[in-house]
Amino acid sequence: MADATLSPAYGEAAVVAASQGRGEPGWLTEQRAEASRAFAALPMPTTMLRPWKYTDVSKLVIDGYAPASAVPSVIGAAPQGGFAGPLAEAAADATLGPIVEAHLGSLVPATEGKFVAANAAQWAGGIFVYVPRGQAFAEAVSVTIDVPDGEANQGAVFPRMLVVAEAASEVTVQMRSLSGAAADLLASQVVEVFAGADSHVNLVFDVDWGLATRDFSTIRAKTERGADVRIATLAIGGAVVKQFVEGILEGEGSQARIRGVALGDGDQHFDFVTLQDHVGPKTQSDVQIKTALAGASRSIYYGVTRVEETGLGAAAEQENRNLLLSRHAKADSDPVLEILTNDVIRCGHGATVGPVDQEAFFYLQSRGLDRRQAMKLLVAGFFNSVLADVGDEAFREEVATEVEEKLAVAHI
Amino acid sequence: MTEPILRLKGLKASIADKPEIQILHGIDLEIAPGEIHAVMGPNGSGKSTMASTIAGSPTYVVDEGQVFLKGEDITAAAADERARKGVFLSFQYPTPIPGVTMVNLLREALKARRGDEMPAREFLEELRATLGRLKMSEEMARRYVNEGFSGGEKKRAEILQMGMLKPDLAILDETDSGLDVDALRTVAEGVNALKTSDMGILIITHYERILNYITPDRVHILVKGKIVKSGDASLAKEIEANGYDPILKELGLLEGATA
Numbered sequence: 001m002a003d004a005t006l007s008p009a010y011g012e013a014a015v016v017a018a019s020q021g022r023g024e025p026g027w028l029t030e031q032r033a034e035a036s037r038a039f040a041a042l043p044m045p046t047t048m049l050r051p052w053k054y055t056d057v058s059k060l061v062i063d064g065y066a067p068a069s070a071v072p073s074v075i076g077a078a079p080q081g082g083f084a085g086p087l088a089e090a091a092a093d094a095t096l097g098p099i100v101e102a103h104l105g106s107l108v109p110a111t112e113g114k115f116v117a118a119n120a121a122q123w124a125g126g127i128f129v130y131v132p133r134g135q136a137f138a139e140a141v142s143v144t145i146d147v148p149d150g151e152a153n154q155g156a157v158f159p160r161m162l163v164v165a166e167a168a169s170e171v172t173v174q175m176r177s178l179s180g181a182a183a184d185l186l187a188s189q190v191v192e193v194f195a196g197a198d199s200h201v202n203l204v205f206d207v208d209w210g211l212a213t214r215d216f217s218t219i220r221a222k223t224e225r226g227a228d229v230r231i232a233t234l235a236i237g238g239a240v241v242k243q244f245v246e247g248i249l250e251g252e253g254s255q256a257r258i259r260g261v262a263l264g265d266g267d268q269h270f271d272f273v274t275l276q277d278h279v280g281p282k283t284q285s286d287v288q289i290k291t292a293l294a295g296a297s298r299s300i301y302y303g304v305t306r307v308e309e310t311g312l313g314a315a316a317e318q319e320n321r322n323l324l325l326s327r328h329a330k331a332d333s334d335p336v337l338e339i340l341t342n343d344v345i346r347c348g349h350g351a352t353v354g355p356v357d358q359e360a361f362f363y364l365q366s367r368g369l370d371r372r373q374a375m376k377l378l379v380a381g382f383f384n385s386v387l388a389d390v391g392d393e394a395f396r397e398e399v400a401t402e403v404e405e406k407l408a409v410a411h412i
Numbered sequence: 413m414t415e416p417i418l419r420l421k422g423l424k425a426s427i428a429d430k431p432e433i434q435i436l437h438g439i440d441l442e443i444a445p446g447e448i449h450a451v452m453g454p455n456g457s458g459k460s461t462m463a464s465t466i467a468g469s470p471t472y473v474v475d476e477g478q479v480f481l482k483g484e485d486i487t488a489a490a491a492d493e494r495a496r497k498g499v500f501l502s503f504q505y506p507t508p509i510p511g512v513t514m515v516n517l518l519r520e521a522l523k524a525r526r527g528d529e530m531p532a533r534e535f536l537e538e539l540r541a542t543l544g545r546l547k548m549s550e551e552m553a554r555r556y557v558n559e560g561f562s563g564g565e566k567k568r569a570e571i572l573q574m575g576m577l578k579p580d581l582a583i584l585d586e587t588d589s590g591l592d593v594d595a596l597r598t599v600a601e602g603v604n605a606l607k608t609s610d611m612g613i614l615i616i617t618h619y620e621r622i623l624n625y626i627t628p629d630r631v632h633i634l635v636k637g638k639i640v641k642s643g644d645a646s647l648a649k650e651i652e653a654n655g656y657d658p659i660l661k662e663l664g665l666l667e668g669a670t671a
Contacts, residue, residue, distance in 0.1 A: 363507040366467050367517065367573065368495035368524035377520055381511030381556070 010063040012036040015121045022124075027101050028091055035110035035120030039063075042114045051273045054300040054332055055242050060214070062118050065186045068147065068155030071125040076141030076173075079131065084141045084173075087126030087162060100128060104162050107192040107220050107248075115216045119158045119190045126160035131169035133196070140172040140202075140392050149180025149210075159189040159217075165199040167224070172202040174391050177209055178237075185213040193221035195229045197251060202230045204391040208402065209238035211266065218244045225251035225280075232259035232390040235270050236402050246275040249283035249311075259386045260289040263379070263403055264297025264329065265410040274303035276318065278311035286317045290386050292379045293322065293329035294410035300331070305347060306338040314341075318349040323356060323382055325375060325412040376407045415483035417581050417612030418443040418466070422477035425465045434475060435461040437637040443581070443612040450615040450623055450648060453634035454656050459616045460504060462634065463585040466614070467501035468494045482580060496524055498580030502570040502587050504616075509557040514569060515539070517557050518576050525577055542575040546602040564595030571599055575606035582607075583614045588622035600625030620648040635665055 008014055015036040019029040044060065045052040076084040083096055090096040091104070110120035127143055145159055165171055179185050187209065195201045201221070209215055215238050221229045235241045247256030262270040276285035291299040301320040322331035333351035356378050364374035380403060387399060418441065425436040435458045443449050453459050465472045466479055468491035478487045486494050509517065518539065522530050530538075543550060546568045558566050567587050574582050584603070588596055603626055607613065615622060623631075623645065631647040632639045633656070640663050641647065651659070660666040 357507070359507040360509050362469060362471075362491060363503065363509065364517070364520075365490070365492040366469075366495055366501050366503075367521040367577070368492055369520055370492045370524070373520060373524065374492070377512055377516070378509070381509055384511030 007066040038111045039117035055271045065156035070157040072145040079135040081132040083130040087128040090128040115188045123158040123160035129163045131165045133166040136170035143175040147179040154184045156186040161191045163193045167196040168198045170200040174204045176206040179210040179213045181210040187215040189217035191219040195223045195227035197224040198226040205233040207235040214240040220246040222248040223254035227254040230257045235262040240269045242271040244273045250279045253282045255284040258287045262291040264293040265295040268297040271300040276305045278307040278314040282313040284315045289320045294325040296328040298330040301333045304336045312343040315345040320351045322353040416442040419480040424476040445610040447629045448613040449630045450628040457634045458637040500579035500582045502584045504586040506558045506566045508559040514553045545605045563590035571602045585616045620652040623648045
């Protein structure tokens with residue numbers, strides 16, 4: 001791709017013109033201009049950087065991919081004064097605009113990396129979810145991004161979501177990402193979550209991209225006192241899925257729960273990087289990432305539990321389990337603790353990589369299940385601890401079906 | 413004449429990873445439909461190897477001889493194939509299956525055994541009845557298989573599966589081990605209640621206690637990988653009274669036989 005034609009859409013002038021063409025407010029145009037300058041100035045991450053050690057993007061040229069349109073559908077009835085819909089519409093709105101302006105890009109600044117800079121300059125079809133103080137969405141907000149095969153066969157999409165949950169509010173967002181099987185699609189996603197005091201925010205990502213799509217996502221949540229944030233990812237599709245999932249626990253007694261599941265086959269490549277940053281006192285975090293890998297797929301996990309000097313009385317769990325379903329599958333796991341105070345309640349971490357338990361496998365065979373049926377049941381059981389309480393019933397059924405269908409043909 | 417449910421013909425088996433270690437040195441055995449046979453023997457005699465080999469465990473390889481199920485040679489069949497044909501092994505140490513409920517396992521196992529899905533209503537009725545016979549709660553069936561089960565619960569869960577799957581041959585490998593008297597009685601009564609009239613049962617046991625509740629038609633004594641003596645239920649009583657030593661002595665096997 002090094003000598004590919006670069007898309008003119010990434011230059012500052014083009015970014016500004018596009019923003020103005022969409023009638024975006026001045027502050028947003030300026031934010032995009034700054035992002036485009038950061039994009040031009042920043043280098044691509046190299047494998048010298050620890051979070052990128054096993055995912056080499058040196059040959060990837062982001063601006064070799066022309067931005068493609070991907071307008072997500074959003075279903076979700078907002079409570080009084082709340083909102084779930086297009087980010088651009090909210091940014092231009094007299095009431096919601098200032099809220100968007102105060103938050104967008106403040107948690108994941110465009111200047112921190114090449115991929116997020118590209119997103120900040122280029123996002124279109126972003127989603128804004130806003131829950132006013134004390135309000136709750138009665139049902140989960142359902143977001144679907146679907147890029148079918150066709151015009152975007154070699155393009156880039158920049159999904160963007162901003163969630164602002166005010167004090168004592170509650171919302172669940174389920175996002176599903178789909179693309180055509182042949183689409184050589186680049187997805188660079190940024191999600192920012194602001195969880196107000198005692199709010200409950202629940203995000204679920206069903207990553208079901210086509211097998212030629214590469215996904216680089218940064219999902220970051222910041223919590224105020226007593227907030228409870230849950231983020232879960234199920235990665236089934238995609239050629240490369242690299243996600244940074246981060247909880248910045250600022251408010252006293254706030255908590256973050258991060259769940260990730262990946263089911264790989266062929267030469268799929270999954271890379272999860274998590275951060276549990278305990279800034280405030282008595283904060284709690286719990287990370288559980290589980291992968292099951294068939295074919296020659298591979299997974300990488302690198303996670304940091306950091307307890308800052310101010311994070312007195314923190315409690316953290318970090319766990320990564322990888323099940324190798326084939327001899328050619330591979331997993332690297334590296335959970336890291338950085339504890340800067342003596343006053344922690346508990347700080348656990350664990351990692352395993354290995355094949356299915358042969359005794360359990362024989363047990364199922366002895367009940368008449370053939371190799372594939374036994375594997376299916378073992379993998380479903382393996383994922384169960386992570387998926388059992390993620391999303392709503394319909395979502396769990398959908399996920400179970402996706403896992404089942406994939407394992408029916410996986411190279412095991 | 414009817415084919416025996418199980419026939420072992422000169423069965424010799426070794427550990428797959430250590431083929432130089434042969435454990436079964438030629439076993440001949442026939443179980444007719446409806447018969448209960450008990451295989452007893454001191455530790456290290458090869459009882460569990462026998463159970464696992466009949467069930468098709470990949471831990472062991474058959475060096476010589478054959479295993480017939482209802483007249484069909486299943487010596488080369490994989491464990492899952494044998495199970496679908498009607499072999500059931502109640503494990504001595506049932507393995508936990510994290511995240512998989514007993515209901516889930518039973519549905520999958522029944523589907524494999526029957527070749528089609530059992531209607532949900534029929535399944536539920538059958539499950540309730542079988543649980544009842546084993547004095548098990550419905551909650552047990554919703555728990556993950558063998559996870560956090562007590563010794564007694566694990567063995568009851570094995571017999572629950574036997575009752576649901578209705579095998580032609582049930583091998584109960586040390587089903588009595590680790591059970592107190594009450595749990596043993598419940599499990600044994602469960603076996604009696606759930607046994608179908610044509611089912612052949614092979615009880616593998618170190619002690620005769622389970623045989624106080626399930627009366628065997630034949631008792632075989634296994635020593636060093638060979639059946640050295642067979643008899644009726646009274647043979648088990650003999651061992652209960654005097655232990656294995658008199659029999660070993662009589663056969664000139666005492667030395668080195670008590671592994």
